[in-house]
Amino acid sequence: xxxxxxxxxxxxxxxxxxxxxxxxxxxxxxxxxxxxxxxxxxxxxxxxxxxxxxxxxxxxxxxxxxxxxxxxxxxxxxxxxxxxxxxxxxxxxxxxxxxxxxxxxxxxxxxxxxx
Amino acid sequence: xxxxxxxxxxxxxxxxxxxxxxxxxxxxxxxxxxxxxxxxxxxxxxxxxxxxxxxxxxxxxxxxxxxxxxxxxxxxxxxxxxxxxxxxxxxxxxxxxxxxxxxxxxxxxxxx
Numbered sequence: 001x002x003x004x005x006x007x008x009x010x011x012x013x014x015x016x017x018x019x020x021x022x023x024x025x026x027x028x029x030x031x032x033x034x035x036x037x038x039x040x041x042x043x044x045x046x047x048x049x050x051x052x053x054x055x056x057x058x059x060x061x062x063x064x065x066x067x068x069x070x071x072x073x074x075x076x077x078x079x080x081x082x083x084x085x086x087x088x089x090x091x092x093x094x095x096x097x098x099x100x101x102x103x104x105x106x107x108x109x110x111x112x113x114x115x
Numbered sequence: 116x117x118x119x120x121x122x123x124x125x126x127x128x129x130x131x132x133x134x135x136x137x138x139x140x141x142x143x144x145x146x147x148x149x150x151x152x153x154x155x156x157x158x159x160x161x162x163x164x165x166x167x168x169x170x171x172x173x174x175x176x177x178x179x180x181x182x183x184x185x186x187x188x189x190x191x192x193x194x195x196x197x198x199x200x201x202x203x204x205x206x207x208x209x210x211x212x213x214x215x216x217x218x219x220x221x222x223x224x225x226x227x
Contacts, residue, residue, distance in 0.1 A: 006158075032213065043204065044159070044217045093158045097213050104213065106151075106158040 002028030004096055006107040013084055014115055020080045021110045023094030028105065029074040030096035035067075037090040038109075044093065050077055084114045117142040119218040121205060127224045134195050136221045138188040138205035143216075145207035148181055150190050153202045153220065162203075163190075195225045 003026040013019050023033060032051050036044040048064075050056035050071035058064045068080040081088055094107040119140045128134050138148070146167050151159035165172045165181045165188070172179045178191040192199050202220045209216045 034215070036217075043219045046214065046216065049214060091156075095215065104161065104215070106160070109156070109158040111156070 002026075002096065002103070002105040004028070004094070004105050004107040006092075006094060006110045008110060009108065010111040010113075012113045012115065015085050016083055018080055018082045019084055019112060020078055021092055021112075023077045023079070023096070023107050025075045025096050025105075028096060028103075030077075031074065032097040033071055033077040034095040034097065035069060035077075035079050036093045036095060038093065039090050047079075081112065084112070086114045088112065089114045117209075117216075119143070119205065119207060119216060121203075121218040122221045123219060125222040125224060127226060128195055130196060130225055130227050132195055134192040134199070134223055134225070136190040136203050136205075136223065138190070138218050140186050140207060140218075143186075143207055143209055144183075145209060147208040148179075148188050149206045149208075149215070150177075150179055150188075151204045151206060151217075153204055159204055192223075195223075197225045197227060200224045 005024050007022045034049050035047045038044045046059050047062045048056045048058045048069050050069045052071050052074050056069040066082055071077045091109050091111050093109040096105045121138050149164045150162045153159040163172055163179045165179050167183050176193045180189045202222045204220045205218045206215045
């Protein structure tokens, strides 16, 4: 399978700061990238879908001005949590989708803790 | 409303036995269903994909069934080992663009 990295793997920040999370594919071109978050002992919840070169589509209840997504290339997507608050503390995971061949690959996840 | 349900309680079994996990869904018509394994603090790892026209899929000690009439998938691990202990998630392709919606997951513990 594809090698997907996320950076940072964990981050602790103060309330009110912004945090950028990178999702990078090392050997796979992803036309679509999905961002999920997972609260403790809960399942993965889709936040948004992004296609390279176009604006992201956000799920209901997810604030697009708070969670900024940039899908700059077929191998890089970033999620920026702006003005983070303790309730944003979660595990953020990207999922890469290939070009119509049903291959999808998760990143290893980023643990965000907002104090 | 749309739901994907998995056994919410942890499943404890003895080493060597077959573990069977259930995924039930309502108000979806998925073309594909996937099973993932997730270890604590890690991203999910893909295990198997089964299509709506397939009844069963196997991979080594894993077997998945897909009954679109019952709206249910069963995931079996034969000859289970302690290393199989993890949370197992089912996921459906829902809507357009290969969007994956996940079940709540079932925690499996294989004891010696």
